[in-house]
């Protein structure tokens with residue numbers, strides 16, 4: 001059998017599900033043997049992939065997260081558009097088979113699909129049912145409702161909220177949820193000559209509130225580490241946690257209490273809220289430079305991955321949303337959401353009404369821009385910097401990075 005390799009960023013419980021899908025693909029046919037290798041987190045996997053491509057020993061498939069999409073799509077010649085790869089190998093492909101939110105996040109400006117959607121997510125509010133009952137509060141749908149509930153949760157002995165991944169949840173998805181423009185040039189889709197629009201009153205006001213919540217003991221800030229914020233929820237110190245829908249499967253195993261999921265809260269009266277969130281997670285890219293036979297193996301695997309049964313399995317085990325309409329229908333038909341209504345919230349949020357600024361963004365060096373955001377959020381939270389100063393820095397450094405990207409890759 002022809003061997004094909006897949007470098008991915010799924011570890012822990014998610015890695016186990018990837019291994020199972022890999023084994024299932026290998027058992028389903030005998031022409032190809034897929035080897036899946038975990039390369040650490042999203043950033044590590046992307047760095048390893050770029051280094052391997054430069055050294056001419058790139059794997060066949062690499063998983064690249066949302067923040068890295070622009071970099072890989074603009075690196076002309078590095079990847080083979082998935083749409084071409086599938087068509088060349090006679091695998092039926094119709095972009096309309098995918099749920100709307102997924103369709104264009106990994107497509108080029110002409111709408112051609114470049115990356116194969118795989119693990120798509122959205123931020124969810126996870127809540128501890130007993131904590132909310134003790135405090136006598138309902139799940140907050142808006143930040144105004146959160147402000148009413150927070151003191152009661154504190155009274156009941158809980159920190160009201162923690163959150164993982166500030167750039168993703170409280171920057172990118174803040175803009176989408178309120179239908180606010182994130183960057184010039186159509187959120188970066190029309191040109192690499194682009195500037196960030198984060199330095200705005202709505203977003204700064206949100207962060208001033210977050211800082212005030214922290215100071216009042218309503219918001220737990222455990223640094224940038226995803227796990228530390230999630231752990232505070234698992235250990236029942238915080239009553240609610242905002243994280244990825246992709247954490248649903250893992251939490252179901254680790255939380256020793258009853259929890260539910262709800263949509264990402266929004267500020268009533270700000271922008272055009274509530275609108276659908278951006279698609280999160282990652283997709284799979286086929287590196288170029290491989291033989292036609294290996295490329296055929298990649299196409300066969302992508303075909304396997306898109307089957308409603310595979311998608312449904314992945315969705316059920318992990319909490320990542322079903323990315324094709326057929327998989328979503330299968331889950332409904334199977335009664336999955338009747339048995340587990342909290343598992344449908346992610347896909348429902350992604351299916352909420354969209355607006356001009358909910359389709360996604362395409363910004364180069366965005367992985368580095370997130371690093372700037374993480375650093376500045378730390379400073380706001382630790383009281384080292386005012387919100388205004390932090391946002392001025394974010395704007396200046398982000399625009400510097402965008403300019404550098406444009407100078408290198410202008411299109």
Ligand SMILES: O=P(O)(O)OC[C@H](O)CO
Pocket residue numbers: 065066067119120121122168244245246279280281282
């Ligand atoms: O944790 P994930 O896989 O849902 O990804 C969240 C963000 O989109 C990563 O950039």
